[in-house]
Amino acid sequence: MEKMRSNISMAVIRRLPKYYRYLNDLVEKGVTRISSMEFGRILGFTASQIRQDLNCFGGFGQQGYGYNVEELRDEIANILGLNKTNNAIIVGAGNLGQAIANYSGFRGSGFILKGMFDINPRLVGISIRDIKIMDIDEMSEFIKKADINVGIICTPKEGAQEVADRLTGERIKAIWNFAPTDLDVPEDVIVENVHLSESLMVLAYLMNQRENAEDNK
Amino acid sequence: MEKMRSNISMAVIRRLPKYYRYLNDLVEKGVTRISSMEFGRILGFTASQIRQDLNCFGGFGQQGYGYNVEELRDEIANILGLNKTNNAIIVGAGNLGQAIANYSGFRGSGFILKGMFDINPRLVGISIRDIKIMDIDEMSEFIKKADINVGIICTPKEGAQEVADRLTGERIKAIWNFAPTDLDVPEDVIVENVHLSESLMVLAYLMNQRENAEDNK
Numbered sequence: 001m002e003k004m005r006s007n008i009s010m011a012v013i014r015r016l017p018k019y020y021r022y023l024n025d026l027v028e029k030g031v032t033r034i035s036s037m038e039f040g041r042i043l044g045f046t047a048s049q050i051r052q053d054l055n056c057f058g059g060f061g062q063q064g065y066g067y068n069v070e071e072l073r074d075e076i077a078n079i080l081g082l083n084k085t086n087n088a089i090i091v092g093a094g095n096l097g098q099a100i101a102n103y104s105g106f107r108g109s110g111f112i113l114k115g116m117f118d119i120n121p122r123l124v125g126i127s128i129r130d131i132k133i134m135d136i137d138e139m140s141e142f143i144k145k146a147d148i149n150v151g152i153i154c155t156p157k158e159g160a161q162e163v164a165d166r167l168t169g170e171r172i173k174a175i176w177n178f179a180p181t182d183l184d185v186p187e188d189v190i191v192e193n194v195h196l197s198e199s200l201m202v203l204a205y206l207m208n209q210r211e212n213a214e215d216n217k
Numbered sequence: 218m219e220k221m222r223s224n225i226s227m228a229v230i231r232r233l234p235k236y237y238r239y240l241n242d243l244v245e246k247g248v249t250r251i252s253s254m255e256f257g258r259i260l261g262f263t264a265s266q267i268r269q270d271l272n273c274f275g276g277f278g279q280q281g282y283g284y285n286v287e288e289l290r291d292e293i294a295n296i297l298g299l300n301k302t303n304n305a306i307i308v309g310a311g312n313l314g315q316a317i318a319n320y321s322g323f324r325g326s327g328f329i330l331k332g333m334f335d336i337n338p339r340l341v342g343i344s345i346r347d348i349k350i351m352d353i354d355e356m357s358e359f360i361k362k363a364d365i366n367v368g369i370i371c372t373p374k375e376g377a378q379e380v381a382d383r384l385t386g387e388r389i390k391a392i393w394n395f396a397p398t399d400l401d402v403p404e405d406v407i408v409e410n411v412h413l414s415e416s417l418m419v420l421a422y423l424m425n426q427r428e429n430a431e432d433n434k
Contacts, residue, residue, distance in 0.1 A: 013422055017415035021397070044399075080418050081425025095316035102312045104373075105397060105414035109421050150420070156321075174424050176417065180238070180322060182261075190427065192420040196411065197322035198234035200393065201297050203367070203409040204326050205230055207391050208298025210407065 008056050015053055016076055018043065023073035035066035086111045086174070087148045091163045092155035093118040093126075093133045096178055100154055101128040114146045119159075136166075143170040152176045153183075225273050232270055233293055235260065240290035252283035303328045303391070304364055308380045309371035310335040310343075310350045313395055317371055318345040331363045336376075353383075360387040369393045370400075 022043055026034060036047040043050070054072075077083060088106075090097045093116045106113055116133045118124060124135045134142065142148065151167040153160050153175060160179030167175060174190045177183055180197045239260055243251060253264040260267070271289075294300060305323075307314045310333045323330055333350045335341060341352045351359065359365065368384040370377050370392060377396030384392060391407045394400055397414050 014415070014419060016422065017412070017418035018399075020418065021414070079422070079425075081421045081428075082418065084421070084425055084428070086421065086424060095312065095319045099312035099316040100413075103413060105417060109414065109417045111417060111421070150424075173427070174420060176420055182235075188427075190420065190423045192416055192423065194411070194413065194416050195234070196317075196320060197238070197326060198231070199409055199411050200322060200326045200328060201234035201237065201299065202231060203391060203393055203407065204298045204301070204303065204328070205233065205296070206407045206409065207303060207367075208296075208301055210390070210405075211298075211301070 012053050012056050015045075016080055019053070020073060020076045020080060020082075023069055023076065026069045027073055031069050033066050033068055039067065082108070082110050084110050086150050087114045087146060088112065088150040088152055088176075089114055089139070089142070089146075089148050090116045090152045090154055091118075091136065091139070091167070092153060092159070092179075093120075093123045093128070094154065097152075097154035098128050100152060100178070101131055111150065114148060115142050117142075136163075139166065140170050143167075143172065148172065150174045150176060152178070154178045157181045229270050229273050232262075233297055236270070237290060237293045237297060237299075240286055240293065243286045244290055248286050250283050250285055256284065299325070299327050301327050303367050304331045305329065305367040305369055305393075306331055306356070306359065306363075306365050307333045307369045307371055308335075308353065308356070308384070309373075309376070309396075310337075310340045310345070311371065314369075314371035315345050317369060317395070318348055328367065331365060332359050334359075353380075356383065357387050360384075360389065365389065367391045367393065369395070371395045374398045 022039075036050045040047040040050050054067075088111050090101055090113065093101075097116060097118070101113060101116060113131055116128060116131050117136045117139050118133055119136050123133050126133050149172065151163070151172045151174070153163050155163055157180050160177065160181050161183060164175060164177075164183040164185055168185050168189050173188060175183065175185065175192070177191055177193045178196070180195055182193070183191055185191055239256075253267045257264040257267050271284075305328050307318055307330065310318075314333060314335070318330060318333060330348055333345060333348050334353045334356045335350055336353050338352075340350050343350050366389065368380070368389045368391070370380050370384075372380055374397050377394065377398050378400060381392060381394075381400040381402055385402050385406050390405060392400065392402065392409070394408055394410045395413070397412055399410070400408055402408055
């Protein structure tokens with residue numbers, strides 16, 4: 001199956017966490033198997049989309065039986081690499097950084113928050129959930145010592161590129177970026193952006209469209 | 218041009234904020250015009266993709282001239298409805314809610330934060346950037362009084378559906394949802410989700426893929 005996994009489109013990849021989340025809920029509810037039809041109804045996808053998506057990874061369903069919920073969940077967790085452990089630091093320990101530090105979704109994704117960094121002396125020394133906020137000048141050493149492989153950037157736009165440079169300079173190969181800017185990083189560095197402003201603009205667009213549609217009625 | 222705007226794919230819509238953001242940067246840098254080739258280079262898109270995207274909205278470029286940066290930015294702002302004003306409340310005033318309240322991207326998107334609500338008596342009464350956190354039981358009246366049309370849900374997963382029910386019960390037609398769950402809302406309600414856990418899982422996937430690729434070298 002491994003060899004089938006190389007050329008999956010990002011659109012399919014981005015749907016996998018949703019599959020995982022719903023399968024998890026089903027397991028918790030004690031559901032043991034589900035048809036692609038029923039699963040599609042819950043997810044808001046067509047049965048054929050579900051079969052197509054899951055076929056990208058080798059297909060798990062059996063004709064006339066459907067999917068084994070727990071098996072499928074575990075397999076998707078496996079594909080997503082959720083059983084792997086990644087050590088992360090947060091850079092930028094303001095409100096957003098602290099919110100992310102308190103974020104309960106970390107553990108389920110295999111990410112472990114090891115440290116937080118900021119330039120603001122009023123934040124340095126404070127602990128958030130037993131994670132101490134350190135001065136950014138201590139970052140390089142900490143990355144090596146604590147075997148960090150993910151940097152989470154929660155700084156304002158202005159400082160973000162410099163932070164990214166420092167992280168990649170320490171051979172960090174994966175960045176979860178919350179700063180509202182696109183980072184310029186070496187080719188082998190993975191950047192996953194959460195651009196809140198873009199999400200908010202999409203909301204503005206959809207509201208505006210609806211308003212225009214209503215005006216034209 | 219209005220009539221061209223109805224059947225634009227969500228993929229194009231989701232790229233528009235990025236166009237907007239980069240055009241804004243270019244305006245700030247004093248750039249007055251740009252070719253689709255150069256614009257594509259900056260954005261990491263092909264020139265043809267850019268022409269195709271912008272053609273969905275009627276096309277703004279001129280052969281041999283390129284795009285007028287400021288005009289294009291203003292037109293995209295217009296399409297996105299960023300010149301409209303939307304009054305918002307945040308429900309769930311913990312770390313994430315407070316981070317969102319402090320979020321500087323609000324003003325540029327036409328959203329104005331009017332109030333925050335929580336069930337936690339230790340939070341009620343506190344102000345975040347002059348916005349008072351109120352008890353959730355005051356929410357219904359506030360929505361009417363302050364002409365609120367957007368609810369931002371920053372509660373844990375467990376409370377989110379109940380909050381959504383309360384919001385839509387007050388005829389709120391747009392929700393920006395940060396709770397890690399899909400909300401069940403009436404058909405005419407717009408929901409824009411920010412599922413952090415899904416973003417984090419995509420990051421886990423990409424890291425896992427790279428690791429597997431390296432192992433196979």
